[in-house]
Amino acid sequence: MPTSTLATHREPSTPSHDNPAEQLRAIGREFHARGWSLGTSSNYSVVASRNPLELLITASGKDKSALGPDDFVRVDAHGKVVDGSARKSSAETLLHCLICEKIPSVGAVLHTHSVWGTILSRQYLPQGCLRIEGYEMLKGLEGIGTHDTFEEVPIFANSQDMRELSQRIAARLAHADFSLPRQPFHGFLLSGHGLYTWGKDLAEARRHIEIFEFLFEVSARAATLAGAGPAPGRQQQAQPQQ
Secondary structure (H helix, E strand, O other): OOOOHHHOOOOOOOOOOOOHHHHHHHHHHHHHHOOOOOOOOOEEEEEEEEOOEEEEEEEOOOOHHHOOOOOEEEEEOOOOEOOOOOOOEOOOHHHHHHHHHHOOOOOEEEEEOOHHHHHHHHHOHHHOEEEEEOOHHHHHOOOOOOOOOEEEEEEEOOOOOHHHHHHHHHHHHHOOOOOOOOOOOOEEEEOOOEEEEEEOOHHHHHHHHHHHHHHHHHHHHHHHHOOOOOOOOOOOOOOOOO
16 A cells, blocks of 8 residues: 655745745755655646746656756736747636636646555546545645535546547536535546646645645545545455356
8 A cells, every 4th residue: 555645754835935936846856855746746826826827847758856946937818828839738728728717716726646646536437536535634624624525526537639628628617606605626637647626826836745745645544444446546355266
């Protein structure tokens, strides 16, 4: 079984200065060290402008443990690079733009590819969501003040067609009221892929990643210990015939 991600020592993720690129570089180093952004996976963004909507987002194909000052691009609401650089934005830029457009309070979006999130996203895809209930750590999600509640994390079938995927996610967001103090949900999973979550700023989005990753691991381990079927990610051994 993988070592608990919470046991990994880390440095503070957000430097004291206000440089968004430097803050995102620090998050990349932390998330890579904790096993949430391995290889060139994941992408991170902050809202650079609201009117018009523009994001600063990680460039495509970058090792998140070694992001450089120039490994970011500025894009418009349609994901088009607007900073005059030849760098390419992530293939999933449209999802960041969509979240920021549909939820006006969002100031940052973070996307991770953890082991537990990936496993659960496949296991619970038929149900369409992952329900997490009764844990004190739910209070780390903005607007939740008690353990006596639940969070239902929507799960979408993955697609390489970002426009088609964006349309499905947009339809789900359109049926949710994000003007309420307690948001209808704080993130979603792509099946076999990973987690998207957000916050009013980068610190809140980072906290949501940490809370969700804890809850994903707890949920998977609890199901295994309760004997609720085969351990996540393992094939059930065939029983010998009588």
